[in-house]
Amino acid sequence: MSKTDKSKAAYVPAEGQKAAIIAAGHLPSAGGGSGETIKLEVLGDIKTAFLEASFYDSQRKGANRAPETRMGRDIVRWAKVGDEIVIGNIGSKLFAAKADATVDTAVFGRLLAAETDPRKVIAKAMKVSGKPKRRQRTVDDFVRNPWVVAGALQRSEGKCELPTCKHQLFVREDGTNYLEVHHVLPLGEGGDDSLSNAAAICPSCHREQHFGENRQQLRQTLATAVAASTAALVTA
Ligand SMILES: [Zn+2]
Ligand SMILES: [Zn+2]
Incomplete structure (x- = not known):
């Protein structure tokens, strides 16, 4: 460009x-x-x-x-x-x-x-064998604050914070529900690493926030829900 x-x-x-x-x-x-x-x-x-x-x-x-x-x-x-x-x-x-x-x-x-x-896909895949090569690379990413992760998990009370979520959660070895902390406005798009921009959601909803065809709409829904539940924490 x-x-x-x-x-x-x-x-x-x-x-x-x-x-x-x-x-x-x-x-x-x-x-x-x-x-x-x-x-x-x-x-x-x-x-x-x-x-x-x-x-x-x-x-x-x-x-x-x-x-x-x-x-x-x-x-x-x-x-x-x-x-x-x-x-x-x-x-x-x-x-x-x-x-x-x-x-x-x-x-x-x-x-x-x-x-x-x-048929070509299967033929090609069947020809591949052995251990993969390894590579080293440097990663450029954001340093996220663990308190934001902890706060979002606590606020979620173990449920996916997307109100329309219909997915079955699975349980970790320690007995807690498995949730992932996502940034509603992604850090890469200029979002803040803050409790009001973080959401604890299930892995299906998380992938959908990033890759779903309705992701813009889903982002709005999540933003509204997170704003409400964060406000409730402040007044509690
Ligand atoms: Zn995410
Ligand atoms: Zn979900």
Whole structure:
């Protein structure tokens, strides 16, 4: 993503990226950046699961200049200046990653499973054997305050804090219900590490907060519930 791309709010995909989008079944729209959008699954970024991007040909000023294919909307907001973007397709499914992202094998595997001939998947999987290689990597993450985790767990009274939760909880070896403490507005999106932004929720609800199709709505529901139960603690 170049400075110019960012200021024009338009990413210019490389030829190979354009080819991948076309191979996935989309042609650049002639209607400019406000036309229909394409969906790209984001790999290796826990903050962003999908991008809705426009994909269009932009007529440039000057005679005999070929139109330039551009992408807009989420992709421009997601990428920072200097980010190298990777775009590819497996069948009709499009994905995007930043070149320095560590793509989770589980995510990549799910994509392969969805878009490859099932017999080929099994044949490929059966050929793999032995112990995996090891690797070392450095991790850049947030230092979370343990009191926030403890406070959210205590406030939850052992129940998933998402009021609409219908999942059966399982019990840890120590007899407590298994809950995970999630940040309602994720730290990576600028959220605070505070009791009022933390929620103890079950693993299913937790994954859904991050990856569910209704995650924006679910986030609102959780935010409202947490605000109410935190206020109740203060007045108690
Ligand atoms: Zn979370
Ligand atoms: Zn739940």
